[in-house]
Amino acid sequence: MFDFLIKIIGGGLYALYDYLTAHVLTCLVPAFFIAGAMAALLPKEKITRYLGKDAPKYIAYPLSVVAGLLLAVCSCTILPLFAGIKKKGAGIGPAIAFLYTAPATNILAIILTGSVLGWDFALARIVLSITFAIVIGIIISKVFKEEEKVEEKKLVGELLKKEEKMDGIGKIPIHKKIINGLTRSRLLAFFATLFATLIIGASKIGNQFKIPVVLALIIGLIWQLKLRFNKDEIKNWLRETYNFFKTIFPLLLVGIFVAGMLGVIFPKDALKNYLGQNTILANLVAVLFGVFMYFPTLVEVPMAKMFLGLGMSKGPLLAYLLADPVISLASILVVRKIMGTKRTLLYAILITIFCTISGLIYGVVFAR
Numbered sequence: 300m301f302d303f304l305i306k307i308i309g310g311g312l313y314a315l316y317d318y319l320t321a322h323v324l325t326c327l328v329p330a331f332f333i334a335g336a337m338a339a340l341l342p343k344e345k346i347t348r349y350l351g352k353d354a355p356k357y358i359a360y361p362l363s364v365v366a367g368l369l370l371a372v373c374s375c376t377i378l379p380l381f382a383g384i385k386k387k388g389a390g391i392g393p394a395i396a397f398l399y400t401a402p403a404t405n406i407l408a409i410i411l412t413g414s415v416l417g418w419d420f421a422l423a424r425i426v427l428s429i430t431f432a433i434v435i436g437i438i439i440s441k442v443f444k445e446e447e448k449v450e451e452k453k454l455v456g457e458l459l460k461k462e463e464k465m466d467g468i469g470k471i472p473i474h475k476k477i478i479n480g481l482t483r484s485r486l487l488a489f490f491a492t493l494f495a496t497l498i499i500g501a502s503k504i505g506n507q508f509k510i511p512v513v514l515a516l517i518i519g520l521i522w523q524l525k526l527r528f529n530k531d532e533i534k535n536w537l538r539e540t541y542n543f544f545k546t547i548f549p550l551l552l553v554g555i556f557v558a559g560m561l562g563v564i565f566p567k568d569a570l571k572n573y574l575g576q577n578t579i580l581a582n583l584v585a586v587l588f589g590v591f592m593y594f595p596t597l598v599e600v601p602m603a604k605m606f607l608g609l610g611m612s613k614g615p616l617l618a619y620l621l622a623d624p625v626i627s628l629a630s631i632l633v634v635r636k637i638m639g640t641k642r643t644l645l646y647a648i649l650i651t652i653f654c655t656i657s658g659l660i661y662g663v664v665f666a667r
Contacts, residue, residue, distance in 0.1 A: 614662020
């Protein structure tokens with residue numbers, strides 16, 4: 300018994316060692332800084348203004364998806380933000396696209412998926428999740444069109460009052476236009492440098508080239524911070540980055556450790572026998588497993604790696620990976636309070652159907 304316990308703990312520690320010594324860590328550290336900058340520096344109130352009923356779909360849906368991509372949060376953490384943009388006047392379709400995208404395809408999740416499972420999984424995850432987010436949002440907005448109109452009428456008065464409190468339509472002073480332009484340019488340069496650091500740091504190029512380039516980019520970041528950002532903005536950025544780190548990274552380490560232990564505990568043929576085949580039932584079971592056995596954001600990736608090692612087929616694995624971050628029993632209960640029972644039920648059914656079918660198709664295309 301003692302030897303088996305040591306073996307289990309050893310499996311968890313080896314999984315942690317394998318993770319920390321891989322290039323995954325060099326991917327995540329810059330990504331945390333990017334996520335923190337997005338949370339602290341991007342003007343969220345301007346984003347929500349373009350998600351309402353009157354905004355063209357070709358603007359509202361892509362913008363809601365992009366807003367979701369910028370947030371590294373799980374399906375439970377995104378709920379207050381979903382309620383917030385809904386309350387501010389966002390249409391139910393774009394709001395659902397935002398609700399779906401943030402936990403499914405945020406920058407941290409995609410980077411970790413590509414680093415741990417392969418970039419074929421990462422590409423499938425981001426393309427399918429974005430497609431599902433938009434399609435599900437459009438379907439629900441069409442099915443419950445009349446209910447949405449009633450809700451939006453209640454918001455018209457509040458939105459008009461907020462618009463009246465602005466500086467004036469078409470009467471923005473010239474000096475404010477200049478300031479806004481300078482602000483946009485400095486943010487573009489700052490985020491471009493951050494993303495360049497991430498891309499170079501995560502690449503497999505030799506250290507003789509990677510290290511000098513990364514150091515130069517870091518110096519460039521420091522120079523930009525010193526000359527183009529004030530102390531409050533820098534503090535907010537570092538605080539948001541730290542909040543992401545302390546909230547996500549410990550849970551990620553715990554998840555990796557648990558996944559390593561479970562890899563020792565689970566019989567090697569268990570998952571292979573039940574989910575080793577790419578069938579409709581196997582994909583459906585994988586989706587339902589992701590709903591009931593919910594893991595915090597990013598933890599689903601090391602769990603997926605463990606499942607793959609234990610013999611789970613690639614189709615059910617992708618189905619699990621698409622469903623687990625997006626929907627859980629806890630999130631369903633909260634979403635029901637925000638948008639009602641019927642819409643929540645349709646939302647959950649559509650996710651289950653889409654993820655199951657996608658896993659089945661992916662398993663056929665990328666069969667072992």
